[in-house]
Amino acid sequence: MTVRTLFIGLDGATFTVLNDLIKGKDGEPPVMPFMAKVFAEGVRSKLRSTPNPLTPPAWVSLMTGRGPGHHGVFDFIRAEERGDDVFFTLYDSRDCRVETIWSIASRQGKRVAALNFPFTAPPPDDLNGFVVPGFVPWRHLRRNTYPQDLYDRLKQIPDFNAQELAWDFEQEKQSGDQLSDHDREQWVSYHLPREKQWFKVAEHLMDAEAPDLMAVLFDGVDKLQHQAWPYVDPALQTGELSGFHLRMRELSLGYFRQLDGFIEKLVTAAGPDVNVFFASDHGFCASTEIVRINAYLAEKGYVHFRELPPGDAGMRRDNSYFAFLDWHKTVAYCRTPSCNGITIRVARNPGETGIEPSEYEAVRNRLIRDLEDLKDPETGERIIAEIHKREDVFPGAAMTNAPDLQLVLRDFGFVSVRNVLPVVEKRAYPIGTHHPDGVFLAYGPGVEKGKLLGRRHITDVAATLLYSLGLDVPSDFEGKVAEAMFTREHLDKQPVVLGAATLSDRAIGATETMAEDEKEQILAQLQMLGYME
Amino acid sequence: MSSLKKSTTIETVIAIVDDLTQDWGLDLSAPVSECTQLAADLQFASVDIIQLCVALEQCYGRRFGFQDLLMKDGSYVGDLALSQFAAFVDSKLKLESITP
Numbered sequence: 001m002t003v004r005t006l007f008i009g010l011d012g013a014t015f016t017v018l019n020d021l022i023k024g025k026d027g028e029p030p031v032m033p034f035m036a037k038v039f040a041e042g043v044r045s046k047l048r049s050t051p052n053p054l055t056p057p058a059w060v061s062l063m064t065g066r067g068p069g070h071h072g073v074f075d076f077i078r079a080e081e082r083g084d085d086v087f088f089t090l091y092d093s094r095d096c097r098v099e100t101i102w103s104i105a106s107r108q109g110k111r112v113a114a115l116n117f118p119f120t121a122p123p124p125d126d127l128n129g130f131v132v133p134g135f136v137p138w139r140h141l142r143r144n145t146y147p148q149d150l151y152d153r154l155k156q157i158p159d160f161n162a163q164e165l166a167w168d169f170e171q172e173k174q175s176g177d178q179l180s181d182h183d184r185e186q187w188v189s190y191h192l193p194r195e196k197q198w199f200k201v202a203e204h205l206m207d208a209e210a211p212d213l214m215a216v217l218f219d220g221v222d223k224l225q226h227q228a229w230p231y232v233d234p235a236l237q238t239g240e241l242s243g244f245h246l247r248m249r250e251l252s253l254g255y256f257r258q259l260d261g262f263i264e265k266l267v268t269a270a271g272p273d274v275n276v277f278f279a280s281d282h283g284f285c286a287s288t289e290i291v292r293i294n295a296y297l298a299e300k301g302y303v304h305f306r307e308l309p310p311g312d313a314g315m316r317r318d319n320s321y322f323a324f325l326d327w328h329k330t331v332a333y334c335r336t337p338s339c340n341g342i343t344i345r346v347a348r349n350p351g352e353t354g355i356e357p358s359e360y361e362a363v364r365n366r367l368i369r370d371l372e373d374l375k376d377p378e379t380g381e382r383i384i385a386e387i388h389k390r391e392d393v394f395p396g397a398a399m400t401n402a403p404d405l406q407l408v409l410r411d412f413g414f415v416s417v418r419n420v421l422p423v424v425e426k427r428a429y430p431i432g433t434h435h436p437d438g439v440f441l442a443y444g445p446g447v448e449k450g451k452l453l454g455r456r457h458i459t460d461v462a463a464t465l466l467y468s469l470g471l472d473v474p475s476d477f478e479g480k481v482a483e484a485m486f487t488r489e490h491l492d493k494q495p496v497v498l499g500a501a502t503l504s505d506r507a508i509g510a511t512e513t514m515a516e517d518e519k520e521q522i523l524a525q526l527q528m529l530g531y532m533e
Numbered sequence: 534m535s536s537l538k539k540s541t542t543i544e545t546v547i548a549i550v551d552d553l554t555q556d557w558g559l560d561l562s563a564p565v566s567e568c569t570q571l572a573a574d575l576q577f578a579s580v581d582i583i584q585l586c587v588a589l590e591q592c593y594g595r596r597f598g599f600q601d602l603l604m605k606d607g608s609y610v611g612d613l614a615l616s617q618f619a620a621f622v623d624s625k626l627k628l629e630s631i632t633p
Contacts, residue, residue, distance in 0.1 A: 090583065122591055139557055140584045162556070 003206055004110075005468040006270045007215040007277045008263060009062075009117065011055065012222030012432075013439045014283035015046065020234040021256050031253050034264035038278070042443030043485045045453040046283075047461070051393035051406050052340050053282035053434040055222070056091055058458055059118050062281060063100045064502075065462030065477035069396030072097040073119060074403070075339045081327070093119050093133075097398055099474075099502035101213075101462045102127060107503075110469055111211040116198050116219060129211050132201060134219060138166035157204050165197035181244050187227045188251045191220035192258060199262040206269055213469055214270065218259060225284045228252045229432030233286060236430070273445060275468040279461045280438035287413030287433035289426050291374075291383055293334045294323050294416075296423040297342070300370045304329035305419045323417045328353050332367055332404070337414045341403020342367065364389070364404060371407070374423070383424055385410040412436070440482065446490030453484050472499025538592050542626070543567050543619035549588045550575070550615060567616040582613075589622060597625045 022036035030036050038044075050057040050068055056076055057068040064071050073096055077088050096119060102112045103124060112129035114120055121133035123146035131146040132154070141162050142151040154160055168190075195218050202216040230236050231249040241249075267276050297303040304326040325333060331354065332344045344364060345354030355363050374383045386408035394402040409415065413433045440456050442448075442464075459479030466473055467481040473496060481496045537548040550565050554575060561574070571577035571585070586599045602621040603610060 092587065122587055137580055137584075139581065140553070142556055143553060143584070143588060 003210050003214045003270045003274050004212045004470070005214070005275050005277070005465060006206075006266065007213065007279070007465055008266065009059075009215065009217030009219075010221050010259075010278055010280045010439065011059075011217060011219035012225050012282060012284050012434070013278075013280035014225075014285075014435060014437070015044075015439055016234070016284065016435075017225070017232050017256075018439065021253070021260075031256050032260035034260050034267070038276075038441055038443045039450075041449050042276075042441055043448045043451045043453055044439065044441040045482070045485075046455040047279055047438040047440040048455055048457050049282040049434070049436045049438055050458060051388060052338075053412075053436045053438075054338055054340075055118055055281055058281035058438075059217075060096055061458050062279060062461045063102070063117060063119075064096065064098045065101070065459045065466075065474070065479040066098050067394065067396060067459060067478055069390075069394035069399045069402065070098050070478070072398030072401055074341075074394075074401060075336055077336050077338075078401070079335045079343075081345070091119065093121055093123070095119075101465055102129070102131070104466060104474065104502060105213055105469055105471060108471055110213060110471070111209070112213040113202075113205045113209065113211040113215060115202055115205070115216040117215070117217050129213075130205055130209065134217060135167050137168070138162040141166055154201055154204070157200055160200065161193075161197060164193045165201070184227050184248065185251060188224055188248065188255060191223055192255055195220045195255075195259060195262060199266070202266055203269060206266065213465065214266075215465075216266070218262070220255060221259070221280070222284075224252055224255055225432040227432070229284065229286055230430055232256075236286070267443070275442065275444040275447065277443075277461070277465060277468070278439065278441040279458075280440075281458065283435035283437045283439070284432050285412055285435040286430035287409075287411045287427065288430050289383075289411060289413065289424055290416050291409055291413065292416040292418055292420055292423050292425075293342070293407070294325075295419055295421055296374055297333060298419070299423070302330070302332040302367065302370075323419065331355055331363065334415055334417050335403070337417055339403055340407050340409070340415055342371075342405040342407065344404040367405065371405070376424070381410065383410055384408070408436075442482070442485040446486050446494075448485060448487055451484075453482070456482050467494075467496055470494065472497045474499060474502045476501040541619075542623050543616060545592060546589065546615050546619045546622070549592060550585065553581070553585060553588060565615070567614065567619065569615050570612050571615070572612040585618070589618070593622070593626070595629075597622060 018032070018035060021031040022039050024030045050061050052074070054075065056073045060071045060073040061067055068074050073091050076091065078091050078095070079088050102114050102120070105112050106126070106128035110128065112127065114130070115132045116134035118135045120131050121136045121144035123131040123133065123144060127146055130150055132141070132150070133144050136144050145151040198216055198218060202214065205211065206214050225232060228248055231245060231252050237249070270276065294303050298305060303323070306324045306326045308324065323333060330345060332342050334341065335343055344360065344367070346357055346360055347354040348357060368387050371384050371387050372382060375381060376383060384407050388406040390399055390402040390404055390406065393406050407415065411433070412435050437455065438458070440461060457479060459477065460482050461479065463473045463477050463479040463481045464485070473481060475498050483491060483496060537545060537552055539545045539548055547565050547567070550569070559575060569575060571582060582603070590596050602613070602617065
C-alpha cells in the first residue's frame with residue numbers, strides 16, 4: 001500500500017506571512033525553503049473561510065464539504081437556554097450532522113489517517129483507518145484515539161509524549177493569566193515540541209500503514225500568530241524594533257523553519273507519486289480595537305446585565321467571561337466572543353422569556369439598524385462592517401442553531417461580551433485575529449505549476465481531496481473540485497465525477513453540560529487565542 | 534467503548550473510569566469502587582467529568598442529559614461518587630424503558 005493523497009492542514013496560515021517566509025532576504029535563504037519549492041512547482045489560491053472564520057465551523061466545513069448551516073457546528077461552545085439560565089456545552093464530533101471525508105473515503109474502501117483535526121473526538125467506531133483527535137487533553141487521548149490499540153502503538157515511538165502532543169488547557173490558562181513578555185515567549189516555545197510530536201506520529205503512520213489519505217493538522221501556526229502577530233506580519237517589521245521584538249521574531253521564524261522541515265520530510269516520505277494539498281481554515285490579520293458588543297446592546301436596551309452578588313461570588317462573576325444577564329429582560333445578546341453573532345431570544349413555549357415570535361422580524365431589523373449605527377466617532381466608519389441574517393449565510397437544516405445575526409467587525413476582530421465601557425476601545429498593541437482568506441495549495445503529479453489561481457471556498461477542499469483519492473464527489477456537497485489546480489491531461493485521464501449523496505444526518509439530540517470551572521478554563525484559553533479582550 | 538459494558542450499570546461506570554484513568558499515574562489507596570469520589574479520590578477536573586459523560590453516552594449509545602446530575606438548584610455540584618453516576622444512568626434507562 002502507498003499513500004495516494006497527503007493533506008497537511010496549517011491552522012490559520014495566511015499568504016500574508018507565507019509570501020514573506022518563502023523569500024530569501026539580504027543574502028539569507030528563505031525561512032521556509034521547501035514551501036518556496038511548493039509555491040514554484042505547485043499551485044495556490046486564497047481559500048475563503050466560513051462566514052465566521054473560526055476553527056470549529058471552518059475545519060468541520062473543510063472536513064465535510066458543507067457549510068455550518070448543514071453540519072451544525074458554529075462555535076467551540078454551544079449554549080442552551082433553559083428557563084432562567086443558559087447551559088454552556090462543548091461541541092464534539094457527535095454534533096456534526098453530516099458525513100466527513102474520513103467516513104466517505106472509509107466506506108469506499110480507502111484507508112485514512114486523520115491527525116489533530118478538531119471535532120474528530122469521539123471518533124466513529126467504523127472507520128477504515130486511524131484517528132488521533134485534536135483539541136483533546138492528553139488524559140483523554142487514549143479513549144479518543146482510533147483504533148483502540150493505536151495509542152499503545154504510538155507510545156512505542158521514540159520520545160513520544162502525549163502531554164507534549166495534546167492540547168494543554170492548563171498551560172494555556174496560565175499563559176492567559178498574564179500576557180507578560182516572558183509568557184509570550186513561553187507561548188511560542190510551547191508549540192515547537194508539540195508540532196514535532198504530531199510530525200513524528202504522522203511519519204510513523206505513513207511509514208507503518210501508508211493510508212490512502214494521510215492527513216495531519218499543524219495548529220501551532222494559528223496559536224503562534226494570535227500572540228505573536230506583531231512579530232510575523234511583514235507590514236509590522238518597520239521602524240526601530242525592540243530587543244524583545246527581535247527575539248520574538250526570531251523565535252517565531254524558528255517555528256516556521258521547523259515546520260517547513262517537517263513538511264519537507266512528510267512530502268519526501270510520501271514519495272513522488274503523491275498528490276499533496278495544504279489548506280488553512282482561515283487567514284490572519286491584526287485586530288486593533290476592542291468592541292464590547294453586549295455593553296453596546298445594553299445601551300440600546302436589548303441586554304440587561306444582572307446585579308452582581310456581594311462578596312467573593314460577585315468578584316468571581318465580575319471576572320467571568322460569560323455575561324451575567326437578566327434573562328427576563330434580555331432580548332438579544334452575544335453568547336460568546338468567538339461566535340461574533342447576536343442571538344435573539346424568542347419565547348416559543350409558554351413560560352419562556354423573550355420576544356413574541358410575531359415580533360421577530362421587526363426586532364431583528366431594528367437591531368440591524370442599531371448595529372449599523374455603531375460608528376467610529378472620528379471617521380464615521382461603521383465598526384461592524386457586515387451584518388448578515390442567518391438565512392443568508394447559514395442555509396441548511398441546522399440554521400436554527402446559528403446566531404440570528406452574524407457580525408464582521410471592521411478589523412475582523414472578535415467581540416467582547418463583558419460589561420465594560422467604553423464600547424469601542426483601541427488595543428494597547430495589535431493582536432492577531434482571523435481573516436476570512438486562508439490558503440489552499442496543491443503539489444505533485446498532475447498538478448499545475450507555479451500558478452496563482454482565483455480564490456476557492458473552504459468546502460472545495462473536501463471535494464478536491466476525494467477527487468484526488470479517485471472517488472466520486474458526493475452530489476450533495478456544496479464544495480466543488482478545484483479543477484484549475486490540475487493539468488488538462490490529468491483531468492482528461494481522471495474526470496471529475498459526481499456520485500451518490502453522503503449518508504444522512506447522524507447527530508444525536510441532547511447534550512451534557514459544562515461545569516463552571518471548565519467554562520472558565522476554555523474561555524481563558526480562548527482569551528489567550530485572542531477571542532476575548 | 535461498548536466493550537466496557539458490564540452486567541450492571543455500576544460495574545460499567547467503574548470499568549469506564551478504570552479505562553479512562555489508566556494512564557494518569559494515580560496512586561490510589563483502594564481500587565475504584567462505587568464509593569469513589571471523582572474529584573476527591575481521582576483528581577477529576579471538569580474536563581474529565583465531561584469526558585466521563587461522553588464515555589458513558591458512547592457506551593450506551595444515547596445521550597443522558599447529565600446537566601440534571603451535574604447541576605443542583607442552579608449551581609454545579611462539587612463532587613460526585615460513582616454510585617451517583619450509576620444511579621443517574623439507571624434512572625434515565627428506566628425512564629426510557631417505560632416511555633412509550
